Amino acid sequence: MAETQFDLVVIGGGPGGYVAAIRAAQLGLKTAVVESRGALGGTCLNVGCIPSKALLQSSEHFSHAKHKLKDHGVLVDKVGLNLDVMMKRKDAIVKKLTSGVEFLMKKNKITYLKGFGSFLDRNTVKVALNEGGEQTLQTKSTIIATGSEAIEIPIAPFDEKQVLSSTGALALEAVPDHLVVIGGGVIGLEMGSVWARLGAKVTVIEAADSILPMMDKDVIRTMKKVLGAEGMEFHEKARFTELKKSGKKLTVVADKGGETVSINCDRLLVAVGRRAFTKNLGLEKVGITPEKNGKIKTDGHYGTGVPGIYAIGDVIDGPMLAHKAEEEGVACAEMIAGKPGHVNYVAIPNVVYTWPEVAAIGINEQEAQAQGLEVNIGKFPFAPNGRAMAFGETEGFVKLIADKKTDRLLGAHIVGPMASELIAELAIAFEYSASAEDVARSVHAHPTLAEVIKEAALAVDKRSLHS
Incomplete structure (x- = not known):
């Protein structure tokens, strides 16, 4: 007999949903996840973040072999492309990760239902099972974590071929x-x-x-x-x-x-862009009316205004980022379990995985000007950095924006090699309300790309050492 009574049901098994379920289970809540895709991980893992990064990495290797390896003395004749192998590698990565998430459901004793979840009332979720039939779940609390879908332009409907x-x-x-x-x-x-x-x-x-x-x-x-x-x-x-x-x-x-x-x-x-996915969830049955953009309005604790029903991730305000959804999932689960939960929205990085990569956190220079803030700006290029030269990737810079009076970091922007990894240092700095001086005084290993961050922090006070 399938379980039907739960402390928490999560509708949507993407990054926010499955992480919320794991945290809830860790805190002792009897938890179920409902996902219609047939695989956990949401858009991000199945058709977004992960497969795109796999193709970006493969295509970068192809580009390097054609154009850059010769600069390292590596000669490759007749560089060719096997797109089929590249695509199969991408698919294999996705399959391995989705299987891994499903294992985490079992490990944490979370009930995973493959089907489309919708509300019958605020304590009842109906699941139209992918394999046929329905199952009804009784729950004390529900998290809506149904994510988003690509916006379609009427003059160019998707056929996914052309x-x-x-x-x-x-x-x-x-x-x-x-x-x-x-x-x-x-x-x-x-x-x-x-x-x-x-x-x-x-x-x-x-x-x-x-x-x-x-x-x-x-x-x-x-x-x-x-x-x-x-x-x-x-x-x-x-x-x-x-x-x-x-x-x-x-x-x-x-x-x-x-x-x-x-x-x-x-x-x-x-x-x-993308639009919040809130269609056919039975929201009208529980008194929730999405806004024009499909998003669900929530309070400071992810509450929807209906007792016991919460929403996180792409279906609520804020950037549509997997890591933002994950943090909200953790915080929401903790609050449902009666513990303090918190997300520092100032410290959420954004990344563009082109090459060079782009990463940013906090406000940019235009926003500082628009807000009338008095700031100091420190900027340092990758060009003189020894590790960047060794990589053969010297394009870009680190730019830091600090409050003129307090020296607290307000914004950080990186264009350059491995910017997606480098921004983590600054995310920690933001989490602890660090000043540019704090970063400047931190000892950075040599030679590393991260030294450019240190130099940019020094440049806030006009005392960079290698310019």
């Missing part, structure tokens, strides 16, 4: 001749980078003033230069207006300041 979401862009059977990307944000640039490295011509159309519109102006300037040198073309302040199809060929039309731009291509990736 017109792609990020999911389709991860599963192409051949390198496109010309890929047009609508949206110059994180997903658009990452997927554009993959296919550009593998030989596609890539053109990015961005409606905002620039690509990566939320990033620091110095980051944007550097990334446009670097990605442009790799062959990516950009049309900024351009609005996608029409898509024409003729067999296997597409024509993308955009309005760029009153001028019509027409681009012929064979694949179109639409990466204009």
